[in-house]
Amino acid sequence: MLLTKTKLDRDQRRELILDVAQEVFLEEGFANASMSVIAAKLGGSKGTLYNYFKSKEDLFNAYVERRCLWQDEIFAAPIGTETPEETLRRIARAYLKRVLTDFNLKNFRLITAEAERRPEIGLAFYNAGPRRGAERVAELLSGMQADGHLDLDDPLDAAHQFLGLAQNRYFKARLCNAIPELSEKQIEAEAKLAAKTFLRAFGKR
Amino acid sequence: MLLTKTKLDRDQRRELILDVAQEVFLEEGFANASMSVIAAKLGGSKGTLYNYFKSKEDLFNAYVERRCLWQDEIFAAPIGTETPEETLRRIARAYLKRVLTDFNLKNFRLITAEAERRPEIGLAFYNAGPRRGAERVAELLSGMQADGHLDLDDPLDAAHQFLGLAQNRYFKARLCNAIPELSEKQIEAEAKLAAKTFLRAFGKR
DNA sequence: CTCTTGTCATACCGTACGGTACGGTCATAT
DNA sequence: ATATGACCGTACCGTACGGTATGACAAGAG
Numbered sequence: 001m002l003l004t005k006t007k008l009d010r011d012q013r014r015e016l017i018l019d020v021a022q023e024v025f026l027e028e029g030f031a032n033a034s035m036s037v038i039a040a041k042l043g044g045s046k047g048t049l050y051n052y053f054k055s056k057e058d059l060f061n062a063y064v065e066r067r068c069l070w071q072d073e074i075f076a077a078p079i080g081t082e083t084p085e086e087t088l089r090r091i092a093r094a095y096l097k098r099v100l101t102d103f104n105l106k107n108f109r110l111i112t113a114e115a116e117r118r119p120e121i122g123l124a125f126y127n128a129g130p131r132r133g134a135e136r137v138a139e140l141l142s143g144m145q146a147d148g149h150l151d152l153d154d155p156l157d158a159a160h161q162f163l164g165l166a167q168n169r170y171f172k173a174r175l176c177n178a179i180p181e182l183s184e185k186q187i188e189a190e191a192k193l194a195a196k197t198f199l200r201a202f203g204k205r
Numbered sequence: 206m207l208l209t210k211t212k213l214d215r216d217q218r219r220e221l222i223l224d225v226a227q228e229v230f231l232e233e234g235f236a237n238a239s240m241s242v243i244a245a246k247l248g249g250s251k252g253t254l255y256n257y258f259k260s261k262e263d264l265f266n267a268y269v270e271r272r273c274l275w276q277d278e279i280f281a282a283p284i285g286t287e288t289p290e291e292t293l294r295r296i297a298r299a300y301l302k303r304v305l306t307d308f309n310l311k312n313f314r315l316i317t318a319e320a321e322r323r324p325e326i327g328l329a330f331y332n333a334g335p336r337r338g339a340e341r342v343a344e345l346l347s348g349m350q351a352d353g354h355l356d357l358d359d360p361l362d363a364a365h366q367f368l369g370l371a372q373n374r375y376f377k378a379r380l381c382n383a384i385p386e387l388s389e390k391q392i393e394a395e396a397k398l399a400a401k402t403f404l405r406a407f408g409k410r
Numbered sequence: 411c412t413c414t415t416g417t418c419a420t421a422c423c424g425t426a427c428g429g430t431a432c433g434g435t436c437a438t439a440t
Numbered sequence: 441a442t443a444t445g446a447c448c449g450t451a452c453c454g455t456a457c458g459g460t461a462t463g464a465c466a467a468g469a470g
Contacts, residue, residue, distance in 0.1 A: 009416090029318060031236035035458060045418045046459080056458065106321065113234060113318040115382040116311065122381035130377045157374075161402055164373025169365040172335045176327035177320040197366055201406035214446090240428060250448045251429075261428065 014052055017042060018066055021059050026106040030060055030114050060114070064121050067107060068128040074098050075136045077143065084149040084203065085195050091137065092166040092191035099167060100174050100182055108175065134159045150202050158202060166194035219257055222247060223271055226264050231311040235265055235319050265319070269326050272312060273333040279303050280341045282348065289354040289408065290400050296342065297371040297396035304372060305379050305387055313380065339364045355407050363407060371399035 020041045024033045035056055039046045053059040074094045078087040098104060115122025138159035144150045152158045169190065173179045182190075225246045229238045240261055244251045258264040279299045283292040303309060320327025343364035349355045357363045374395065378384045387395075 029236065029321065031234065034456080036456090043418095045420085047419085047461085048417055050459070051416080109317050109321055112314050112380050112382075115380075116234065116314055119382040123383045126378055126381040126383035130381075131383075134374075157398060160374040161370050161398070164369035164371075165366050166369075168369025168373060169339075173331055175317050175320075176331040176335075177317075177324040178328045178331035178336075193362060193366070197406050201402045239426080241426090248448095250450085252431085252449085253447060255429070256446080 010052075017049065017052055017059075018063055021063055022067075025060065025063055025110060026103070029110060035059075061121075064111070064125065067111075068124050075133070075140060077140065084144055085199055087140075087144065088162070088195035088198055089188075089191045091140065092162070092194045093187055095133070095163065096166060096170070096182070096187045096191060100170055100187075102181060105174055134163060137162060149204060151204050152202055158198075162194065162198050165197055166191060215257075222254065222257055222264075223268055226268055227272075230265065230268060230315055231308070234315060235261075240264075266326075269316070269329065272316075273329050280338070280345055282345065289349055290404055292345075292349065293367070293400035293403055294393075294396045296345065297367070297399045298392055300338070300368065301371060301375070301387070301392045301396060305375055305392075307386060310379050339368060342367060354409055356409050357407055363403075367399065367403050370402055371396060 017038075021033075021038055024038050024041065028034075033056075035046060035049060038059075039049045042049065049059075053062060075091055076094075082090070111122060111125045115125070134156065138155040141150060141152060141158050141162070142155045145152050145155065150158075170179070170182060170186075174181075222243075226238075226243055229243050229246065233239075238261075240251060240254060243264075244254045247254065254264075258267060280296055281299075287295070316327060316330045320330070339361065343360040346355060346357060346363050346367070347360045350357050350360065355363075375384070375387060375391075379386075
């Protein structure tokens with residue numbers, strides 16, 4: 001059958017285009033990214049590119065949409081044998097490891113820069129990313145509270161505060177490109193510090 | 206005298222150009238800002254503009270330099286009659302009020318977006334801004350500890366954590382343009398929450 | 411075989427930009 | 441009065457971009 005065959009190829013190629021577009025957008029920013037070089041990197045022609053996406057904005061929207069589907073489990077539930085401190089450290093470590101990545105920061109700069117002119121893009125990203133993340137952490141903290149390990153007023157408030165404790169020192173610095181990617185040791189130290197302070201405030205004594 | 210007169214005018218005009226350039230850069234971003242519209246907004250000509258700054262990059266560098274000189278006293282020292290909680294709330298309130306401003310966020314997006322390609326810009330900004338701010342807070346916390354109000358391991362760690370507690374929930378959201386400017390009430394609530402948690406962790410009992 | 415469909419390559423259009431050049435104007439210093 | 445120097449307005453250059461059009465080629469369908 002022709003229809004199904006070409007249909008399949010079309011979706012595959014679309015993904016491939018988005019892969020290349022992502023690369024270029026992250027490296028150059030939206031304004032500086034060029035449809036011509038995207039087509040060239042594809043090994044294809046601009047005609048084909050415009051066959052799949054009707055404009056540069058359209059392509060960028062598709063990129064953002066795909067990026068916002070990202071939702072995986074950095075925040076795994078606590079394991080039975082873990083102490084509360086271990087659980088918090090593990091969460092903070094996984095979170096920092098993800099969020100301070102070069103890739104993640106490039107994406108973040110790209111989105112925020114474009115959110116200036118197009119708030120709906122920033123909103124979609126925020127809801128799928130930071131907002132969802134904080135809610136997930138709140139769920140975990142709720143569980144820990146139910147187990148009698150924590151003494152929280154409001155789990156969501158506490159989740160935001162915990163993430164703030166964990167990331168504040170390095171997130172801005174990394175966003176400003178003022179420091180290179182962190183070592184495992186640095187991440188571990190920061191995660192430890194965040195967990196310690198959080199438990200000093202909210203741990204059941 | 207001709208020399209001093211023209212010299213004075215030159216500095217004034219330079220500042221005026223930078224004012225206009227700032228406006229355009231913040232509104233359009235570096236890539237989208239146009240030297241022609243800057244000249245037009247000046248009421249002057251491109252020739253004059255290029256008489257003062259030899260290129261768009263040069264103009265942008267001058268803008269960043271001027272912005273990075275920013276250093277004032279959001280973080281005033283504690284007043285004699287204040288309780289520790291009041292001091293912390295006042296600091297957090299002043300900090301949030303400044304950092305969550307539309308203006309500040311536009312500047313932040315602009316700098317970080319450009320820091321991608323030119324790390325020295327991001328570094329200069331980070332050192333003059335977030336870094337310096339955290340150090341200032343650390344000094345204040347040190348003073349409070351000397352007065353017997355706090356029990357800290359490391360004042361700088363604590364300062365980063367305190368600022369993290371205060372800003373994490375709203376900073377990213379504002380950066381993504383996902384929420385509008387905060388009301389006084391919201392800022393007050395967040396400052397209160399941060400101070401409360403901080404004292405739960407580090408307050409002398 | 412022919413016809414269709416999607417792709418490639420390339421040339422092209424209009425536009426906008428950064429930056430330069432030039433001629434005219436106006437105020438001031440001598 | 442005249443010369444100097446800064447400014448304005450505008451036209452211009454080269455370049456690069458987003459986007460379109462065209463023609464050729466390859467592969468699968470009838």
